[in-house]
Amino acid sequence: MDWDKLRIFHAVADAGSLTHAGDVLHLSQSAVSRQIRALEESLNTTLFHRHARGLILTEQGELLFDATQSMYKRVEAATARIRDSEEEVFGKLRVTTTHGFGALWLAPRLAKLYETYPDLNIELMLEERVLDLPMREADVAIRMKEPSQADLVRKRLMSIRMRLYASPDYLAQHGEPKTMADMSHHRLICQNPSSAQVSAGMQLVQELLTNDIEQTLTVNNYFGVLQAVISNLGIGVLPDYIIEDFPSVVRVLPDVESGEVPVFLAYPEELRQSKRVAAFRDFVQEEIMAHRRSRRAMGAD
Template identity: 35%
Template sequence: MTIDNTTEIGWELYRSFLGVMDAGSLSAAARAMGMAQPTVGRHVVSLEKALGVTLFTRSQTGLLPTEAALALQPLAQAMQRAAAALQRAAKSQSSGIQGTVRVTASEVIGQEVLPPLLAQLQDTYPDLTVELVLTSRVQDLLQREADIAVRMTQPRQEQLIARRVGVIPLGLHAHKRYLKKHGTPASLADLAQHALIGFDEETPFVRAARKAFPIWSRENFALRTDNDMAQMALIRAGYGIGVCQVNLAARDPNLVNILPGNIPLSLETWITMHEDLRNNPSCKVTFDALLTGLKSYMAS
């Protein structure tokens, strides 16, 4: 690999490179980025020349990334996250609460719990923009993938500000329609006679849950899905018995808490952000609003 050290590589070249990696063709990348296709093509060619590598090969289905492109992609993505974080920080430095704050949370918390909290925040600070990223993957706050994270595990990095919100109790729930048809379990042993909804892939939480609650194992599930919202939808549809947040299920009068107090499962909840953002007014009000709102949800 021969790199042209006399050429300073601009960020726009990497941006176009990532656009083509995501879209698979110059035309699709150009449309997604709002650029002209020849411009995207020139950027890719210029980056290849500056780095001394071939990034894409042509095929009948579009452009295929080379090994060099695949190796460079995570580094370029880190640059992209840093550029986005820089823009968010710059927009939030003027007086008043404004600019963009990027928040990440699980799908259940993000879809079922946060919307009213964020709506109230927007009413109070109409110039504040929130980007909400819903994923079960732990977003890296140190790499500025997000500004604030709602996590179900205690963060260990010293550079993060972390506040423990509390513990969200979990319980077994089923729709009244399912229980009317199949009966209500009177003991943990009775669960073996019912359609259980659970996970497909093992995670640290699932392994820990199985140790405390042995029947909650993959081979006993009548339906398996790793999507928490899908599990919630299946419980609401009357498919079977599944685990969900007690506070959330209590909102639906058709859901019944099965064997309350006998399920040793809970989610310890934390809100975190990078310590560099402690003096950022927009991040601070968002952090405080989420902390207050989640504590209220747990107390409901």
């Protein structure tokens, strides 16, 4: 099969338009159209449904697009490995983690990484969904449980717990609970039960709700929970790693916390020698160590 025609097909399928694909490929629309017709003729099938608003893949087109996507991911992986054979750390690194950890802990620290490696381009993908690292949906993952996918390099970074926090202004106005039963007099701020979250956090919320709590505010991520807590709306269930960067919030009911939640960093075996991955891994580990020292100094553990 003609690789050049596959390259053009992939661009058209990705753009959904002959014109847009031509712009990407620096080819005229007519040249792109000829290549697509030639490919369809060689396969004896129709790859696109054509209509006024653009192009839609046929069932056969979707099968071919799946194949070309896989090819492009493998080419990207090979290109990255070739580039990483050089001494310099540069290029794109796709990092996936949860909304809470990515927004509240990782993103505020990335300036230090860019200071050391200004030619490194991080694509931060905040998702509760676990992306497929072996299929190169991302290069590196930081997850709140050990990854189960095969062919991954895994490293446990730290453990976190979900605890209760409030703002000083809220506690001054509403009082501080002394027992779990006292939570019935407060608004509980937590992740929506239907949201993807670590089971330890969900179990803590369920335990709290057995105390006849009538007022609640649910949000679908911890960033929203934190903002509500800072805005004096109630007592929030939040991961303990927020304390270092948000010292204004106060822990309440210090004997109440979730079970331990392990945090893992993982990346595909094929990127074991990647200098980009190594630079990011070492940076995160150094920040974790600094985070631990800070927590010990604050007496937060």
